[in-house]
Amino acid sequence: xxxxxxxxxxxxxxxxxxxxxxxxxxxxxxxxxxxxxxxxxxxxxxxxxxxxxxxxxxxxxxxxxxxxxxxxxxxxxxxxxxxxxxxxxxxxxxxxxxxxxxxxxxxxxxxxxxxxxxxxxxxxxxxxxxxxxxxxxxxxxxxxxxxxxxxxxxxxxxxxxxxxxxxxxxxxxxxxxxxxxxxxxxxxxxxxxxxxxxxxxxxxxxxxxxxxxxxxxxxxxxxxxxxxxxxxxxxxxxxxxxxxxxxxxxxxxxxxxxxxxxxxxxxxxxxxxxxxxxxxxxxxxxxxxxxxxxxxxxxxxxxxxxxxxxxxxxxxxxxxxxxxxxxxxxxxxxxxxxxxxxxxxxxxxxxxxxxxxxxxxxxxxxxxxxxxxxxxxxxxxxxxxxxxxxxxxxxxxxxxxxxx
Amino acid sequence: xxxxxxxxxxxxxxxxxxxxxxxxxxxxxxxxxxxxxxxxxxxxxxxxxxxxxxxxxxxxxxxxxxxxxxxxxxxxxxxxxxxxxxxxxxxxxxxxxxxxxxxxxxxxxxxxxxxxxxxxxxxxxxxxxxxxxxxxxxxxxxxxxxxxxxxxxxxxxxxxxxxxxxxxxxxxxxxxxxxxxxxxxxxxxxxxxxxxxxxxxxxxxxxxxxxxxxxxxxxxxxxxxxxxxxxxxxxxxxxxxxxxxxxxxxxxxxxxxxxxxxxxxxxxxxxxxxxxxxxxxxxxxxxxxxxxxxxxxxxxxxxxxxxxxxxxxxxxxxxxxxxxxxxxxxxxxxxxxxxxxxxxxxxxxxxxxxxxxxxxxxxxxxxxxxxxxxxxxxxxxxxxxxxxxxxxxxxxxxxxxxxxxxxxxxxxxxxxxxxxxxxxxxxxxxxxxxx
Numbered sequence: 001x002x003x004x005x006x007x008x009x010x011x012x013x014x015x016x017x018x019x020x021x022x023x024x025x026x027x028x029x030x031x032x033x034x035x036x037x038x039x040x041x042x043x044x045x046x047x048x049x050x051x052x053x054x055x056x057x058x059x060x061x062x063x064x065x066x067x068x069x070x071x072x073x074x075x076x077x078x079x080x081x082x083x084x085x086x087x088x089x090x091x092x093x094x095x096x097x098x099x100x101x102x103x104x105x106x107x108x109x110x111x112x113x114x115x116x117x118x119x120x121x122x123x124x125x126x127x128x129x130x131x132x133x134x135x136x137x138x139x140x141x142x143x144x145x146x147x148x149x150x151x152x153x154x155x156x157x158x159x160x161x162x163x164x165x166x167x168x169x170x171x172x173x174x175x176x177x178x179x180x181x182x183x184x185x186x187x188x189x190x191x192x193x194x195x196x197x198x199x200x201x202x203x204x205x206x207x208x209x210x211x212x213x214x215x216x217x218x219x220x221x222x223x224x225x226x227x228x229x230x231x232x233x234x235x236x237x238x239x240x241x242x243x244x245x246x247x248x249x250x251x252x253x254x255x256x257x258x259x260x261x262x263x264x265x266x267x268x269x270x271x272x273x274x275x276x277x278x279x280x281x282x283x284x285x286x287x288x289x290x291x292x293x294x295x296x297x298x299x300x301x302x303x304x305x306x307x308x309x310x311x312x313x314x315x316x317x318x319x320x321x322x323x324x325x326x327x328x329x330x331x332x333x334x335x336x337x338x339x340x341x342x343x344x345x346x347x348x349x350x351x352x353x354x355x356x357x358x359x360x361x362x363x364x365x366x367x368x369x370x371x372x373x374x375x376x377x378x379x380x381x382x383x384x385x386x387x388x389x390x391x392x393x394x395x396x397x398x399x400x401x402x403x404x
Numbered sequence: 405x406x407x408x409x410x411x412x413x414x415x416x417x418x419x420x421x422x423x424x425x426x427x428x429x430x431x432x433x434x435x436x437x438x439x440x441x442x443x444x445x446x447x448x449x450x451x452x453x454x455x456x457x458x459x460x461x462x463x464x465x466x467x468x469x470x471x472x473x474x475x476x477x478x479x480x481x482x483x484x485x486x487x488x489x490x491x492x493x494x495x496x497x498x499x500x501x502x503x504x505x506x507x508x509x510x511x512x513x514x515x516x517x518x519x520x521x522x523x524x525x526x527x528x529x530x531x532x533x534x535x536x537x538x539x540x541x542x543x544x545x546x547x548x549x550x551x552x553x554x555x556x557x558x559x560x561x562x563x564x565x566x567x568x569x570x571x572x573x574x575x576x577x578x579x580x581x582x583x584x585x586x587x588x589x590x591x592x593x594x595x596x597x598x599x600x601x602x603x604x605x606x607x608x609x610x611x612x613x614x615x616x617x618x619x620x621x622x623x624x625x626x627x628x629x630x631x632x633x634x635x636x637x638x639x640x641x642x643x644x645x646x647x648x649x650x651x652x653x654x655x656x657x658x659x660x661x662x663x664x665x666x667x668x669x670x671x672x673x674x675x676x677x678x679x680x681x682x683x684x685x686x687x688x689x690x691x692x693x694x695x696x697x698x699x700x701x702x703x704x705x706x707x708x709x710x711x712x713x714x715x716x717x718x719x720x721x722x723x724x725x726x727x728x729x730x731x732x733x734x735x736x737x738x739x740x741x742x743x744x745x746x747x748x749x750x751x752x753x754x755x756x757x758x759x760x761x762x763x764x765x766x767x768x769x770x771x772x773x774x775x776x777x778x779x780x781x782x783x784x785x786x787x788x789x790x791x792x793x794x795x796x797x798x799x800x801x802x803x804x805x806x807x808x809x810x811x812x813x814x815x816x817x818x819x820x821x822x823x824x825x826x827x828x829x830x831x832x833x834x835x836x837x838x839x
Contacts, residue, residue: 088695119701123693270818290725296821323696323726331692335731338789339815385737385788 021045022396023060024375026072030344032352032366042072044373047395052367067398069390071382073347074367075130075374077354078329079283079314080237080263082137084149084159085110088119088325097137097319099144103177103184104197106167106229107221108144110135116149116159120326124317125151126404127330128376128389131161131355131364137319138170138239138264140177141190142197145225146237148358150374152394165358166237166261167229169194172245173294191248198256201226235259237283241294243267250278261357264318266298272309281312281357284349286327287335289318303349304340314354315346329354334383346383379403426450427799428465432474435785437481437754437769447479449776452798457770480750480785481770482528482777482795483732484757486687487641487667487721490518490729495534495542495572501585501592502599504571504633505625506542508534514547514555515823517813522729523549523803524814526779526792527722529560529758529767536574536643539586539596543629544641545569546761548777549795551802562762565637570665570761571629574643575652576699593652600660603630633662639762640664641687645699647674654682665760667721670694670703673710680714685760687719688752690738691727708752709743718748719756730792730814737786750785 022044029040031052041058043051051058060066087094096113099105114134115121124132135146148162169175175190177183184190204223208216228234236258238249246265253260262268262282266289268275275282284302291298299305306313315336317327329350337346355365364372373396380387392400427449434445436457446463448456456463465471491512496503512532522530528549534541546569547558559568575592579585586592606627613620632638640662644650650669657664666672666686672679679686688711694703711718720736722729736749744752758768767775776799783790792814795803804810812820 088693089698089701090696091698119695120693267818288728288731290728291816291821292725297816297818299816299820301815301817320696323700324691324693325696326693328692334788338791383788385734385786386740388741 020396021061021064022373022393022398023064023066024072024377024393025055025060025066025068026377027070029072029367030074030347031368032074032348033368040072042367042373042375044375044393044396047373047397049367049369049371049373051369067377067391067393069377070380071378071387072367073128073376073378073382074351074365075372075376075392075394076128076329076350077131077133077314077358077360077365078124078129078317078350079133079354079357080146080316080318081124081132081134081326082319083120083124083132083317083326084114084116084118084134086137086319086325087115088123090322090325094118097143098139099136100140103140103175103190103193104142105140105144105222106142106197106225108136109164110145110147111156111160111163114147114149114156114159116153116156121151122400124326124328125392126389126400126402127328128378128382128392129329130374130376130392130394130399131360133165133354133358135165136168138168138174141169141171141175141184141193143168143170145234148360150394151392152397152399161363162358162360164228164234166235167225168237168239170239171249172240172242174239174241187245187248191252194252195255197222198226198230201230202256205230229258230256232257232259235261237261237263239263241266241285241298243270246271247274250274250280253278253280263316264295266295266302268311269299269302269305270297272306272311276309276311281314282306283316283357284313286316286318286332287339288327288332300335300339303336303346307341307345312353312357313349314357315349330382330389334385337383343383424451424799426455426466426469428469428471429474429479429780430460430465430471432477432479432780434770435478435480435750436771437751438771445479447770447778449796449799452776452800454770454772454774454776456772474780476782477793478781478784478790479770479778480781481754481768482779482797483526483753484719484755484761484763484768485522485527485530485722485724485729485732486665486719486757486760487689488522488527488530488532488724488729489535490522490530490724491516491532491547492518493532493534496538496540499584501538501579501581501595502540503538503542503626504540504599504629506534507569508532508542508545509555509568512545512547512555514552514558517821517823518724518729519549520803520810520813522724523795524792524805524810525722525728525730525732526781526795527729527732528777528779528795528797528802529761529763531570531641531721531761533572533641536572536578537581539574539579539592540599541572541574543569543638544572546763548775548797549802550797551800560763560766565632565762567632567638570639570641571633572641572643576643576645576649577697578643578699589649589652593656596656597659600630600634600656603627603634604660607631607634634660636661636663639760641667643667645670645703647671649699650675651678654678654684657682657684665719668700668723669707670700672707673704674702676707676710676714676716679711680716685717685719685756686711687721687757687760688735688739689721689723689727690735705738705742708739708749712744712748717756717759718744718752719760720749720752721757733785733790734788737788740786746786753785
């Protein structure tokens with residue numbers, strides 16, 4: 001789209017200066033591209049991974065800074081968060097995750113609200129998270145366009161790597177308004193509103209494509225966003241929990257040939273076959289999500305059940321309205337590993353599988369030559385409650401050091 | 405408030421003491437809390453009490469005892485959650501900021517599935533509290549998670565005071581609301597002081613009327629509860645986060661002489677010495693990120709370590725649903741991550757919590773004479789892969805992970821958010837599946 005294209009040169013110009021070279025050596029290196037390396041080394045030059053291999057095979061050039069840790073993983077990828085949009089203080093001035101004035105606002109962009117200096121960005125980075133898919137929260141039928149950012153930078157332009165990643169939608173109880181006389185008051189109405197708007201966007205596209213020069217319809221920011229969804233350029237991220245609402249989302253996707261991503265999906269484990277055959281991936285609710293309301297039938301074994309069913313999925317920190325203000329995907333993956341998911345599958349759900357789901361696996365999610373030099377360093381099993389993250393590296397730059 | 409012990413015993417007691425044989429749990433690693441860990445230990449239980457704890461081979465096992473093999477398992481005391489909101493508990497309403505006459509006792513649903521989830525988390529004793537949106541939101545209730553279907557069956561009347569709980573207070577931001585609630589911190593403290601001064605007057609009048617009942621003041625349920633607080637018979641459980649709010653609680657404690665446990669204490673790491681010096685316990689919670697509200701902005705996991713270093717008594721709580729009862733052990737793990745000792749976190753999950761509820765001589769450790777409340781784990785309590793396999797209360801199994809229905813509440817799934825019908829007659833039929 002034009003608006004996004006116009007941002008791109010600016011992003012290139014404003015990108016951080018080339019980071020210095022760095023070597024990271026780990027007693028165990030989970031590359032997420034093949035078996036873990038014992039005593040492995042990752043060389044990062046100019047922000048990109050240059051080489052990955054056993055310490056006996058890879059010579060660290062002299063003069064390079066070398067970081068050492070027991071365990072090294074790719075920088076973690078949080079497949080869905082509201083960090084940077086829903087601020088840590090939870091006061092009206094820092095809560096930009098939902099605009100309640102209308103049920104459908106596809107024109108809202110997370111890039112116009114993301115605060116890279118929010119304390120929670122720093123917090124998740126200190127625990128190893130380097131890539132965040134973040135944006136508007138569930139709560140209205142269409143709440144806005146999400147973005148993908150690296151957890152660094154002082155300006156959104158320094159942080160963002162995908163300015164408009166997905167269009168966030170909510171179906172089911174979460175989409176309902178509490179205001180009398182306003183829509184949607186029912187789940188069926190929510191679907192009807194969304195269908196009507198998608199049809200408008202189809203019409204808008206048709207008119208524009210068939211109009212004589214100079215007679216094109218007026219621009220509409222909201223319809224342009226939906227047109228991108230209809231064209232398959234931007235997936236529809238549908239936060240939905242109940243089994244029948246999940247099926248409604250799949251029905252909608254089929255009607256409009258949409259690329260959808262199921263988000264939350266607390267009852268996905270009850271309808272695995274329709275989800276699998278639809279091909280829709282799932283960004284699963286946090287393992288430690290509160291099992292109230294629409295999540296009353298959630299299971300801590302959901303990730304392992306989806307894996308058994310052959311459904312692609314990733315884990316998320318999700319949206320929290322109170323304390324803690326954000327969850328941390330590292331901890332959610334650890335808990336999934338305690339409920340049936342293998343260690344490596346749990347780690348994949350917050351690295352390479354999350355990157356694939358976001359369409360960014362050519363760039364992040366694993367330690368392979370040519371990819372971004374994003375790494376997390378731990379002093380033990382990353383999932384252990386007592387293990388600490390000793391350093392986080394983004395594109396070769398040590399962005400967090402200490403022990404959290 | 406006293407609950408006749410007989411009422412408690414009547415419903416379930418025949419089962420608890422119906423000539424059951426002693427049970428000897430052998431071969432597991434035993435963490436008794438009040439002594440060193442035993443690599444290969446024995447725990448003997450009889451009539452709901454711990455009879456013996458020791459090294460296998462050196463500990464006498466009664467001849468008629470039924471032996472249960474716990475090789476490869478870990479046994480530790482049942483966990484004590486000093487602050488929880490399970491049971492759909494309610495307390496004070498929005499009519500006033502201070503309501504000591506309101507009892508959680510009158511509002512707990514023991515069939516709430518969260519009680520079953522708490523059992524699945526290894527919790528055997530829990531302080532169920534009203535919320536923190538009031539300066540004083542009511543009387544709390546201490547529960548043993550026995551398999552009862554009425555609240556009375558779960559109560560733990562204190563043998564000294566006869567009371568079944570403490571009282572919940574709060575300062576900081578949650579209780580700052582529109583009138584009649586306070587709008588500032590100073591007003592919050594003033595309202596509390598005013599109320600305790602009233603209670604002092606009420607107590608004086610009661611004392612003066614000791615000789616002549618005709619002189620007694622009219623009964624006041626709220627002031628009666630506060631007199632119990634002033635007399636040190638009812639513990640104050642105080643929500644407090646910010647360092648200055650914590651110190652304000654200590655100031656009130658000094659003025660009125662009540663006994664208090666500090667809860668949450670997000671900024672305890674800033675005033676750990678002051679807390680230790682005041683000789684009060686601190687029950688901490690470790691959540692996954694700071695913030696979420698202003699008074700938790702400086703929450704740090706190192707509070708536990710700071711309090712331990714200062715010599716303060718440190719306990720833990722879930723604040724369920726803030727953290728899930730099934731993840732109670734995880735809080736302790738995070739405290740170790742931030743520098744607290746393994747010994748003190750395990751103590752904090754059990755005996756320290758028991759002391760905070762004035763139940764230290766009855767629960768909190770595996771020692772002869774104490775209640776046979778314990779959990780069986782399939783690994784180290786601080787290992788993230790460890791699960792609670794069984795939870796026992798007073799010698800009876802109240803959670804068994806191998807039972808599909810219990811497993812549902814442990815892991816979740818379709819129906820885990822609802823009360824399952826079996827709960828209604830658990831007290832009656834639990835006898836058969838007691839092991």
